[in-house]
Amino acid sequence: MASQLMQVYKLIQKEFKLEFRKRVSLASVLLFLVSSTYICYKVFININGLAWISLFWIILLFASINLIQRTFNQNYVRRKWIYYTFYEPTLVYVSKFLYNLFFLLIIATLLLFLMNMFFENFIRLPRLFMSGLLLGTIGITGVMTFVSSIVMHAENNGVLMSILAMPLTLPVILLAVKVHAVSFSLIQDTAVASDLWLLGGIDLLIFGLGIMLFPNMWKA
């Protein structure tokens, strides 16, 4: 177990090294975030709570597609023999997942900051909002990482990524939006805890499926 954790740590470390050697791709995601939020601000100026939530999740969804698309990109395909020889597929998947989750959480925090700066702050129940955001982000990362490992084998994978990932993220996003609507006091729901449990369960399911299925196709 300890050696596996060490391997995951090494893999993530390597990911960071590769990422910061070429900072442009990360910068492009951040620029996308700022520019899309700013466009929304110029278009809407004032928005209500429901529009806030939908804009937040739409921008986060597209940012996550941009970010996670590169998980299994050409760089990975070029180095894949190194991965095959030295690492277990499960550990590669877990490290990619954790690395993506780390960046997506940073992006979500930044987006939260931007949205609150440009628009009004609607959050009434911060703890509920943050737990919905965390669980939603985990679910999106799980789906996107898995889909990214799928489209690695296909041609024109940019288009395919959005086609495959959008409908699959829907259960996560619907539940997260509902939790956020409760945290904005837009709707009253005494059973919101069960929604959070359900969201957590779906996250776990998605992550577990990814770990289970990834070893079957990474050498395809």
Added chain:
Amino acid sequence: MKYWWWKILAIAIFSYVLLAGMLTPLKSGIYSVDKTKGVLGAPLTLQVETYNTYMSSALQNVAFLKLSDNKVIRSTSIIEKNDFTAQINFDLPASLSTGKSSERATLIINNEVDGSMILPNAILLKEEGNIAKQTSSQWTTFDVASLFPNKGFRFPYRNKLHETIRNTFFHIAIWFAMFILLIIALVYSIRYLSSKDLAYDYRAAAFTNVSIFFGIIGLASGAVWAKFTWGAFWTADVKLNMAAISVLIYAAYWMLRSSIRDVDAKARVAAAYNIFAFVVMIPLIFIIPRLTDSLHPGNGGNPALGGEDLDNTLRMIFYPSIIALTLIGLWMANLTYRLQIIHDKTLEE
């Protein structure tokens, strides 16, 4: 005969579904009433239109207005104009037996030919103080045993659904069949991943393609039904939209297969995606619709496939229909699979 008996069975069952499902008449029912209100203590005359009835040939027509405490007022007279229209006269008592000032009463019409017809919450009975009480009738306890029973094998008559209740055999059954086919496709995908035998992959693809086709038919038949009962082809109903998204997820499976050239890579990736998609679809169709309000039965507190929406007469057609559509799906998938094999062979030569 050893291998294709089930195809004959599928045709036989589906013919039975078509014939019995389309030719069995509906029970008689009350189509419309011209009034929605009645003033207590005054006579009430209702013009009633009924459906599938033989009122003029019936000799013992009788009507009741029933309250929630099982007390009824009996009609004083019924004048039948023809088989489908009648004028019903009531003498309403001066007050309600429940002690309230107003209540919705259920209209019941009964005769020896058509049995009993019920229109729930048809007439609002209420007191109006300034009217002189003209009647002396009293509430009596309702005796269900005194009604004439419904005769013959007939489907239930439901207001708003009318004849479209027959769509149960096609719209609902095809979703059941689609789900069974998706489970079969899932099993083949798992078997492919454990054995790496390409035949399993072809079978999984064939079953998924037929399921997508069934899903599109399910959406289309649902849209027609929604136009009749809810007033629009497409609504914001949660189950409808979740089903549409599930079809999209599986349409993406088809896209994925066509964009990978290498056969083995395609098979592995498609099998993995198929398993993933199936698991993600379960919360979409079975969990999320139950959390929110929906127009579909079984969601937001409505009874699911029970009560008067699916009685024993409907069940006698509905369950065979699921079996028949599943067998037809198997047959279609089998043909698709064989076509794919032939296609591959001709490419090799």
